[in-house]
Amino acid sequence: MFEQIASSVFTTAFLASVLRITTPILFAALASVISERAGVANIGLEGIMMLGALFGVIFSAWTQSAFVGVVGAGLVGVLIGLMMGWFSLKLGTDIILSGIAVNMLGAGGTIFLLFMFTGLRGNSAALDSRMIPALEMHFLEGIPVLGAFARQSILTYVALLCVFLVFVLLYKTPLGLNIRAVGENPHAADSVGMSVRKVKYIALGISGFLAGLGGAYMSMFYSRGFTTDMVAGRGFIALAAQAMGRGEPLGAMLSSLLFGAADALSHHMQGTALPSQLVATIPYVITIIGLSLYAARTIGKVKRARKARAQTATNA
Amino acid sequence: MINSDRLLELKFSVLRGLAAIFVSISVAAILIFIISDQPGNALFQLLLSPLGNERQMWNILERMIPFLFTGLAVCVMFSAKQFNLAAEGSVMLGAFMAAMTAIYVPMPPIIHPIVSILVGVITCGLLMLIPALLHTKLGANVLVSTLMLNFIIQFCVQFVLVNIVADRSQGALMTYQFLETAGIPAIRFNTSYGLVLGLAMVVVVSLFIYRTRWGYAIRMVGLNKEFSAYSGLKVAGIIILCQVIGGMLAGMGGAVEMLGFFDRFRWRLLPGYGWNGITIAILAKNNPALVPFAAFFLAYLSRGAVNMTIHADVPFEMMDIIQAVIFLFFAAEKFLAGYRQKMVVKKAKRELGEDLPAKKGG
Numbered sequence: 001m002f003e004q005i006a007s008s009v010f011t012t013a014f015l016a017s018v019l020r021i022t023t024p025i026l027f028a029a030l031a032s033v034i035s036e037r038a039g040v041a042n043i044g045l046e047g048i049m050m051l052g053a054l055f056g057v058i059f060s061a062w063t064q065s066a067f068v069g070v071v072g073a074g075l076v077g078v079l080i081g082l083m084m085g086w087f088s089l090k091l092g093t094d095i096i097l098s099g100i101a102v103n104m105l106g107a108g109g110t111i112f113l114l115f116m117f118t119g120l121r122g123n124s125a126a127l128d129s130r131m132i133p134a135l136e137m138h139f140l141e142g143i144p145v146l147g148a149f150a151r152q153s154i155l156t157y158v159a160l161l162c163v164f165l166v167f168v169l170l171y172k173t174p175l176g177l178n179i180r181a182v183g184e185n186p187h188a189a190d191s192v193g194m195s196v197r198k199v200k201y202i203a204l205g206i207s208g209f210l211a212g213l214g215g216a217y218m219s220m221f222y223s224r225g226f227t228t229d230m231v232a233g234r235g236f237i238a239l240a241a242q243a244m245g246r247g248e249p250l251g252a253m254l255s256s257l258l259f260g261a262a263d264a265l266s267h268h269m270q271g272t273a274l275p276s277q278l279v280a281t282i283p284y285v286i287t288i289i290g291l292s293l294y295a296a297r298t299i300g301k302v303k304r305a306r307k308a309r310a311q312t313a314t315n316a
Numbered sequence: 317m318i319n320s321d322r323l324l325e326l327k328f329s330v331l332r333g334l335a336a337i338f339v340s341i342s343v344a345a346i347l348i349f350i351i352s353d354q355p356g357n358a359l360f361q362l363l364l365s366p367l368g369n370e371r372q373m374w375n376i377l378e379r380m381i382p383f384l385f386t387g388l389a390v391c392v393m394f395s396a397k398q399f400n401l402a403a404e405g406s407v408m409l410g411a412f413m414a415a416m417t418a419i420y421v422p423m424p425p426i427i428h429p430i431v432s433i434l435v436g437v438i439t440c441g442l443l444m445l446i447p448a449l450l451h452t453k454l455g456a457n458v459l460v461s462t463l464m465l466n467f468i469i470q471f472c473v474q475f476v477l478v479n480i481v482a483d484r485s486q487g488a489l490m491t492y493q494f495l496e497t498a499g500i501p502a503i504r505f506n507t508s509y510g511l512v513l514g515l516a517m518v519v520v521v522s523l524f525i526y527r528t529r530w531g532y533a534i535r536m537v538g539l540n541k542e543f544s545a546y547s548g549l550k551v552a553g554i555i556i557l558c559q560v561i562g563g564m565l566a567g568m569g570g571a572v573e574m575l576g577f578f579d580r581f582r583w584r585l586l587p588g589y590g591w592n593g594i595t596i597a598i599l600a601k602n603n604p605a606l607v608p609f610a611a612f613f614l615a616y617l618s619r620g621a622v623n624m625t626i627h628a629d630v631p632f633e634m635m636d637i638i639q640a641v642i643f644l645f646f647a648a649e650k651f652l653a654g655y656r657q658k659m660v661v662k663k664a665k666r667e668l669g670e671d672l673p674a675k676k677g678g
Contacts (some may be wrong), residue, residue, distance in 0.1 A: 092648070100643070113635055275475055275479055278475050281471045288461050292456040295454075
């Protein structure tokens with residue numbers, strides 16, 4: 001059985017499925033990076049992805065354009081992000097609680113909204129929505145590793161590009177400097193005249209946009225159309241990916257790939273003798289283990305640093 | 317003086333709560349007018365029909381039962397500011413463990429349901445050690461680890477259900493029937509004595525939180541973790557304690573719901589009561605004594621939403637939107653802050669006005 005798994009894992013097809021599965025997690029993980037760096041824990045990503053998935057389908061069906069669908073999904077994400085900002089920054093709702101509320105909207109609210117806009121219950125199969133096209137690069141087929149890129153969605157490339165863009169935004173632009181300053185010490189940022197609230201609003205808006213794109217990918221490429229609970233915890237896994245990636249865009253990408261690989265592995269093992277329900281737990285178990293290992297390492301570092309400091313203090 | 321300040325504060329928080337409920341009902345009304353061909357009927361079904369007859373009223377009480385337990389569970393954990401979201405998974409696991417005991421371990425009546433519930437309670441208490449210890453020993457984020465834990469529980473229960481304990485003679489996926497000794501008897505209609513247990517737990521948890529040193533420690537950790545540690549509290553122990561208690565309460569809720577309402581275990585997916593528990597804890601402002609009122613309110617709305625789905629043309633899921641809106645406004649500490657300011661200023665002016673002439677006279 002293990003040879004069977006091993007032989008299916010080290011193939012271009014497996015790598016391709018890892019990329020396909022990682023894309024929505026990567027979008028959400030980058031969304032989490034931006035908000036986290038501005039000092040806002042956005043746990044509503046799951047709900048924003050659900051709403052993005054729904055509105056991507058609805059907009060694309062109305063306009064018959066996949067592009068409008070994707071951008072519309074992103075804008076819905078921006079709106080939700082700003083709404084969370086309004087509640088937590090203006091009205092004082094705990095940001096974690098407003099995130100949970102957004103997740104409720106994403107769970108039951110999307111079913112209601114789907115019915116309200118289209119009269120359909122539970123899934124959008126009867127809706128003539130557009131799909132995001134794949135970028136066909138036949139010349140890559142047959143080449144090991146690179147072959148995995150031969151038939152990926154355009155949004156997968158956008159996601160990879162976003163890793164770079166988020167890095168540039170955070171480290172090479174004035175806005176990024178503001179975001180990091182606000183996240184690290186809002187009082188200091190405030191004292192030099194930055195509008196902490198404005199920066200947090202912007203971060204939540206960008207975060208919502210990225211999560212919305214992740215949602216659109218789910219309903220417009222990964223699956224054909226919207227179904228109930230289709231995001232299935234990817235928004236939460238993205239939070240873990242961000243935490244494991246230490247809030248860095250590149251780190252978030254690497255941990256997203258790890259979770260993507262775990263999920264792809266569970267798909268590949270569906271046909272084997274292992275029971276499918278247990279295999280389905282793999283990504284979640286790996287998330288908990290990864291999170292704990294990362295957190296433990298950080299604590300260890302802090303302790304060592306403290307010890308070293310104490311040592312130098314006694315020496316002096 | 318202090319009393320009148322408190323009264324003002326109380327008056328204001330009641331007012332704010334009513335305003336939040338009013339906003340959410342208005343949102344519901346707007347949605348109903350958009351979606352429904354018979355908005356009057358739909359609104360009637362949602363808001364008034366649960367008062368229709370005795371059966372409806374008992375149904376509200378029946379729906380309250382799991383809400384009571386998960387509401388209490390979340391209250392205890394949120395009191396210490398531990399955003400543990402595994403109440404959801406605990407309900408499912410507690411229900412499943414109780415169901416297993418109810419099917420496979422014969423026991424005399426009365427003892428059987430008690431033992432089955434305890435099995436659920438203990439399993440979920442132990443379960444919560446996982447996120448609690450990962451947090452206190454390794455520093456892993458509780459929020460994320462408990463969200464993951466919910467999915468793991470769901471799939472593991474599915475695994476056992478599908479592969480080991482399913483009753484193959486049935487068309488749908490379910491276990492064998494519970495032994496007759498295991499059920500919790502009904503007070504009336506489908507409302508089981510679990511309601512009494514739930515209300516008893518409200519009293520127990522309220523006393524625990526407000527009248528014991530452990531409860532005091534939990535609230536202090538919630539107010540200021542660093543200060544609690546500085547003043548000698550064992551913060552890690554308290555963080556573990558409150559999550560274990562939360563897990564036990566949620567597990568009890570699942571077990572009671574399973575034995576009181578069902579005769580076979582047939583949940584494939586997480587039941588959602590854990591999330592309701594968070595709404596209830598927010599409505600009750602983490603005060604266990606207020607949980608029954610919040611649970612009643614939510615149960616009333618959910619019965620109304622069911623009636624609305626059956627007798628009018630609005631889907632039940634509107635409930636989630638109403639819940640989210642209540643949630644956002646209720647937890648909004650600065651909602652109507654401007655109005656509160658006015659109230660305080662007005663009162664201060666009045667008091668000054670009363671004081672000044674008195675001083676002149678003196």
